[in-house]
Amino acid sequence: MAVFTPLSDAQVAAFLEKFDVGSFVSLKGVANGTENSTFFVTTDRRELVLTLFEQGEHAELPFFVELLDYLDEHRLPVPGTIHDREGIALHSLEGKPALLFPRLPGRHPQAPNLAQCHALGDTLGRLHVVSKRFPGHRPNPRDLNWLHVMHHKVLSYLSPADQTLMKDEVDDFESAFSQHDELPQGALHGDLFRDNTLFEGDQLGGIIDFYNGCTGDLLFDLAIVINDWASNDDGTLNAERYSALLSAYQARRPLTEDERELWPTMLRMTALRYWLSRLLVVYVDPPAHDLTPHDPERFRTILNARIAHGALPLPEVSA
Ligand SMILES: Nc1ncnc2c1ncn2[C@@H]1O[C@H](COP(=O)(O)OP(=O)(O)OP(=O)(O)O)[C@@H](O)[C@H]1O
Ligand SMILES: N[C@@H](CCO)C(=O)O
Structure with missing residues (x-):
């Protein structure tokens, strides 16, 4: 409760x-x-x-x-x-x-259909187009600097193989991002999981819970969405949901060349961001209440699937 x-x-x-x-x-x-x-x-x-x-x-x-x-x-x-x-x-x-x-209308989609993925991609694309001009400023509290500092806090709770996985990934992200200029910036939702949306049928009635909202790389927001909305049970990408969401998004805001290059890395980085934040809740900073924490394993599975298979090709942007 x-x-x-x-x-x-x-x-x-x-x-x-x-x-x-x-x-x-x-x-x-x-x-x-x-x-x-x-x-x-x-x-x-x-x-x-x-x-x-x-x-x-x-x-x-x-x-x-x-x-x-x-x-x-x-x-x-x-x-x-x-x-x-x-x-x-x-x-x-x-x-x-x-x-x-x-109070906005609708229910959280458990298993989003393609029309719902399309609706979310379209709305997130519109949101990012206008959020580029949002004048407020709040640096992303879950960015690469945060990963760098915080991953040390959970290493001792992990198996040797997972420790190596986490350390190697953070090193890889730092190396990949250091080779690129700043990505397109704007305001982000920062946590746009299915349970932060409300749908009436295929109609998106609302996006809620903006308390991870911040300013930073727009691509970070998109990667969080894809990992939650377009992953199969085994963590691999679901090609149909992936394509529905990204086609609709890119019709509003096509990704830049740098964003396309960093896309597979960003999918892994945001998977690790949730693996880590969930591990921190379980081991390091449990909440005072007794609600069941979210399962960190889910995002370790997603991360491993992204490492094994990379990202699917991004859909072509229609002219
Ligand atoms: N504006 C709204 N319109 C309709 N329902 C809402 C609205 N805001 C919140 N809710 C409902 O209340 C629930 C909890 O709200 P919210 O997600 O903001 O809480 P929270 O404690 O921050 O939860 P979380 O665990 O998602 O961080 C939502 O799942 C949704 O069902
Ligand atoms: N969406 C987050 C919880 C709220 O920040 C998670 O699934 O770990």
Whole structure:
């Protein structure tokens, strides 16, 4: 149950009075989610989501508000924050930072079909086109520097073969990236897994959970998406989902020559990023709550598959 800070109906009813969203009708804690307390709130006018921030750098919340509002203004399907009557989005409730959002329609796809992959590729391409001009700045906290520093913390928990695998990969990434100029930059979602999207049928109703949002290599975001959305159970790439997603993405933003060259490396680097972050949660910095952590093995499998088979060819960009 991902409600770490319970709220009463009366508290939420009083909170809503600051906003022009109608009167409180009901409140329901949201069971999924692992980081923040999330509630579905119904008023006599609309459906809302109330999020209390339980962890992380609260100083970074204004960045997330600006990013969500910027993307919402550019007609991306994201929950732009709801501002109160004085224009303020970020509030405090029960001593925790609090944000109010529209509730977006849809469900997380477990096994995305090709139309859903196409829809996600198209929207991510549009998002990256507009996010290049986003004025905010938050360096990617899970970039190669982070991998370099943090992988040392988990080595002692790994088999000798996995230690070698992880060290060799980080060396390879450093060597590959040092041979290229800076890749195209912009704002990233930073964690665009299936469970951070909402679909109604084949229609993408929303992209949520921007709390890994940052600025950096756009290719990093795309590689995270491909590893989660287009991997088979054995970690190999699923050619149909891969092609549907990347064709749609590249119709909006064709990859540059440097990005095409670094693509197989970026797929491996983002696989290792999740292998490592999940290992850190299991061994080094377990959360206070008892929710089951995500399985690190999944991303070791994906990494090994990328090493064994490389990336599939990128689809041709139609002129
Ligand atoms: N704007 C929204 N519209 C509809 N549903 C939402 C919205 N925001 C959050 N949710 C629902 O609440 C759940 C938890 O939200 P969120 O992913 O932001 O929480 P979290 O604790 O950061 O979780 P995670 O483990 O994914 O990091 C989502 O899986 C989704 O079902
Ligand atoms: N999407 C992340 C968890 C949330 O950051 C993972 O699958 O490890």
